[in-house]
Amino acid sequence: MHYPKLxxxxxxxxxxxxxxxVGGYGTRLxxxxxxxxxxxxxxxxxxxxxxxxxxxxxxxVTKVILAVSYRAEQMEEELSQEARKLGISVIFSHExxxxxxxxxxxxARDILKQSSExxxxxxxxxxxxxxxxxLADYHRTHGKEGTIVVTKVKEPSKYGVVVxxxxxxxxxxxxxxxxxxSNKINAGLYILNPSVLNRxxxxxxxxxxxxxPGMASDGQLYAFELEGFWMDVGQPKDFLxxxxxxxxxxxxxxxxxxxxxxxxxxxxxxxxxxxxxxxCQIGPNVTIGPGVVxxxxxxxxxxxxxxxxVIKSHSWLENCIIGWxxxxxxxxxxxxxxxxxxxxxxxxxxxxxxxxxxxNKSIAASVPEPQIIM
Numbered sequence: 540m541h542y543p544k545l546x547x548x549x550x551x552x553x554x555x556x557x558x559x560x561v562g563g564y565g566t567r568l569x570x571x572x573x574x575x576x577x578x579x580x581x582x583x584x585x586x587x588x589x590x591x592x593x594x595x596x597x598x599x600v601t602k603v604i605l606a607v608s609y610r611a612e613q614m615e616e617e618l619s620q621e622a623r624k625l626g627i628s629v630i631f632s633h634e635x636x637x638x639x640x641x642x643x644x645x646x647a648r649d650i651l652k653q654s655s656e657x658x659x660x661x662x663x664x665x666x667x668x669x670x671x672x673x674l675a676d677y678h679r680t681h682g683k684e685g686t687i688v689v690t691k692v693k694e695p696s697k698y699g700v701v702v703x704x705x706x707x708x709x710x711x712x713x714x715x716x717x718x719x720x721s722n723k724i725n726a727g728l729y730i731l732n733p734s735v736l737n738r739x740x741x742x743x744x745x746x747x748x749x750x751x752p753g754m755a756s757d758g759q760l761y762a763f764e765l766e767g768f769w770m771d772v773g774q775p776k777d778f779l780x781x782x783x784x785x786x787x788x789x790x791x792x793x794x795x796x797x798x799x800x801x802x803x804x805x806x807x808x809x810x811x812x813x814x815x816x817x818x819c820q821i822g823p824n825v826t827i828g829p830g831v832v833x834x835x836x837x838x839x840x841x842x843x844x845x846x847x848x849v850i851k852s853h854s855w856l857e858n859c860i861i862g863w864x865x866x867x868x869x870x871x872x873x874x875x876x877x878x879x880x881x882x883x884x885x886x887x888x889x890x891x892x893x894x895x896x897x898x899n900k901s902i903a904a905s906v907p908e909p910q911i912i913m
Contacts, residue, residue: 554601555675557659558632558647559591560640561607561614567774570880570897571862576614578605578663581845582772583785583826584810588663589621592629595659598671601627604650606643608634641746644731645739652733660746662727664773666781667765668788669728677763678730681707684759685735687751688728690769698724699747703762709755712747726765775860775878775895782843783824798827816852834869851887862898875909 561578571580578588592603603622607614615631622629632647644651644660651658657678659671667690678686687709689701700721703709713720725747738750754760768788770781786806789796798809798821805823809815813827816835824841827833831844834852842859844850850861854871860878861867867879868887875893884901885891893909896902900912 554599555595555656555658556602556604556651556654557595557600557661558604558606558644558651559588559661559663560643561588561605561663562637568778570878570895571860573898574863574881577773579614579617581828582666582778582843583782583789583808584828586617587666587772588618590666591661591663591669592618592621592625592627594669594671596625596627598659598669598675600659600671602630602650603627604630604632604647606632606634606638606647608637637743638741639743639745641739641744641750642742644736644746645741645744648736648741651736655733657730657732660729660731662771664771665727665769666772666785667726667728667769668767668792670763670765674728674730674763677707678761681761683708683761684757685729685731685751685754686761686763688726688765689723689762690726690765691722692724693722695719695722695724700724701762707761707763708758709751709760709762711755712752723762723764726769727771728765775876778860779824779841779843779858779876782826783841786824786826 568577568580579586595603618629630650632643634643634646638646674686674688692698696715696717699712699714700716701709701723702711702713702721738753751760768784770777770784772778772781786808790806798807802815802819802821804820807822808826810827810829812829813831815821815833818836819833820838825839827844828846830847832849834850836853837850838855840857842856844861845863847863848861848865850867851869853869854867856873858876859873862879862881862883864881865879865883867885868889870888871885872890877891877894879896880898882899883896886903889902890905890907892907894906894912896912906912
């Protein structure tokens with residue numbers, strides 16, 4: 540089996556390393572991912588991946604490995620520019636077949652073994668307050684092979700839960716428990732010693748199901764409890780929930796970044812280059828990207844509006860993600876987790892409820908029931 544070489548983009552100094560599991564096609568976030576790889580889709584006006592990389596850099600990471608299996612050219616171009624700005628190296632590790640969540644570590648073994656320092660691993664859809672520094676300190680304190688970040692959820696029966704003792708030592712994992720055992724789940728962020736690579740072969744492997752249980756039974760795996768919010772933003776409904784949680788976190792940590800101009804209600808993030816007309820209600824829970832034009836008398840609630848879109852006068856949007864360079868006509872109503880792909884035109888006085896509209900479409904008839912519009 541042939542695995543391609545790793546390709547170094549940029550950067551010099553030695554520090555901690557991280558591997559981000561970027562993986563596949565981002566089908567759950569279509570139609571947005573038909574135009575851009577999922578990690579480059581802007582979440583709160585910044586690519587999802589950049590939220591993660593900036594947090595890693597703050598914690599002393601100087602080398603980031605991206606495990607990718609698709610659309611790598613666009614990512615390489617954009618992220619190499621970011622890497623230069625941040626002064627780090629970004630390395631693309633290309634899978635020729637999907638390797639799961641552990642196989643990519645084996646593929647990048649040579650880089651991860653260059654130092655005896657532990658390295659971070661994270662899923663690319665996760666958004667939270669990224670406590671990487673505290674995680675590294677905790678990991679070094681207990682001295683075992685690995686640490687998993689865990690987060691508390693309301694409905695543990697939907698997930699696999701993590702069971703651990705008072706010291707944080709993980710005893711076992713239980714998939715979708717029917718009775719209450721724990722309300723802590725794997726948050727998709729880890730720190731591991733290079734010795735963990737001895738447990739992983741270069742083949743499609745699940746780190747959660749095939750590597751972690753063995754580490755736990757050897758007493759080598761600990762849990763680190765995440766404070767604050769957490770969300771996997773890999774699908775539209777959760778993307779919008781994550782946006783609300785992120786904006787609430789900004790309100791507490793950096794309220795100066797939020798928009799408080801005319802028409803703002805609650806937590807709103809607006810790029811300085813966006814233009815908002817008179818008599819609008821923007822918010823609660825809205826992010827508006829660069830170059831967006833919102834005309835007079837528009838109401839937007841719980842939406843993400845991406846770059847260079849125009850929302851014409853007296854339209855009403857709630858629970859939507861509006862892709863890049865769209866035009867939403869006058870007196871339009873969009874709701875019900877409607878997602879417009881890139882460059883969609885919605886004609887005047889149209890109603891769309893839960894429509895997923897593929898890129899470059901023009902919508903001239905209402906869509907009262909949720910459906911994919913091709």
